[in-house]
Amino acid sequence: MHPAEKYNSIRRIIFSGVHKHGFDEALKWLESTYRSQLDPKHYRGLKAELAFYRGYGKELQLTVAGDMGEHADFSGLYQGQICRFDVTTNLAYKDFSTYEPFMGEGPRYKIALLNQSSFEVIDVLDLAFKPCTDCGGHLIPCVALLGQNYNRHGEAQWSNDQLLMDVCTGCQRYFERNRFTTTGMLSPQEVFDSLDDNEDSASAITALQDHVLNAYKYFRPEADANLMALAEHSYNVTERDGGGYWAFRMVFKNKAVAAELPDEIECPHEV
Ligand SMILES: [Zn+2]
Ligand SMILES: [Zn+2]
Incomplete structure (x- = not known):
């Protein structure tokens, strides 16, 4: 199986575990059965997604995105707007050009950046465009x-x-x-x-x-x-x-x- 397919299928299993049995049970499966099948980067990524879903699922009305091809892990509601969220532990891996082809169709992109144990929500436009010193726009x-x-x-x-x-x-x-x-x-x-x-x-x-x-x-x-x-x-x-x-x-x-x-x-x- 291709590594991306492998990751997607484990991700599906873990999130359906969350929905059926709750976070604690799903995290147990992740540690006991699936951790060894993931490389460290994907393991950290999935842990971060779970933490975001657990911490903000209700507040942001998050829905788990099925397809990873568009760089969105969840969709939800942020400041009254429907948004796509991409969860990451390191902003250095994120580049505007990888989102660009998918933008303009569908909801806006936000990046949920995990710092220690809390998340910071960053607009994808911040990756490429400096803020206006007068008004904070892009x-x-x-x-x-x-x-x-x-x-x-x-x-x-x-x-x-x-x-x-x-x-x-x-x-x-x-x-x-x-x-x-x-x-x-x-x-x-x-x-x-x-x-x-x-x-x-x-x-x-x-x-x-x-x-x-x-x-x-x-x-x-x-x-x-x-x-x-x-x-x-x-x-x-x-x-x-x-x-x-x-x-x-x-x-x-x-x-x-x-x-x-x-x-x-x-x-x-x-x-
Ligand atoms: Zn992601
Ligand atoms: Zn301005």
């Missing part, structure tokens, strides 16, 4: 694809700037971090303007999406390994006389954080 790296550069004589420079910024999920402000200058990385509006007028709207949308996805693939390693979104700098008309405001408008959001990010953030005309 700072999410985002790149704005700006329009073509012009010099002070109004001559096109055939280059575009891109702005790396952190967008706060709490106060919804942005903090500039870095600026890139590239050739050929057009803004979404410039891509749209360059499309053939005969092109139907479906293929225009596909062309824009391709451009944005390619830009994301390029900038994620280049700008920040945890880059999560792309934006454009655009003017939004709100008044009949043309009055409005400038904003960074999101053109791509990684689904792992899409629900946390604003759709746009007001900003100056000059950025």
Whole structure:
């Protein structure tokens, strides 16, 4: 049997023991029969899961998750939200990228970290994104694809700037971090303007999406390994006389954080 299957089947047996005979009995089985069949890391992991379930099962309305493939040991209710919990004894083993593919679908991820005998609940976003010093929200790296550069004589420079910024999920402000200058990385509006007028709207949308996805693939390693979104700098008309405001408008959001990010953030005309 594959070690993961072995672990899953022992885990199933132990938790069904808990449900039928209680924690003390199940822990006895674990020690007497199953401990020798588990490596130390999995044994510690299962003990931690049992301790979490025992200590917080009622309070957090925990349900034992059946499938370990999604990095969730339990589901439950935390601060009024349905969450998935992954139990661990060491945060150093935990990496945002292993949760990322499963995020955006289903409930949020929390990590239950066992310290001595108590648990600390940590949001998975904390693994990758620093807290905002003003509001405590998460700072999410985002790149704005700006329009073509012009010099002070109004001559096109055939280059575009891109702005790396952190967008706060709490106060919804942005903090500039870095600026890139590239050739050929057009803004979404410039891509749209360059499309053939005969092109139907479906293929225009596909062309824009391709451009944005390619830009994301390029900038994620280049700008920040945890880059999560792309934006454009655009003017939004709100008044009949043309009055409005400038904003960074999101053109791509990684689904792992899409629900946390604003759709746009007001900003100056000059950025
Ligand atoms: Zn786990
Ligand atoms: Zn903030």
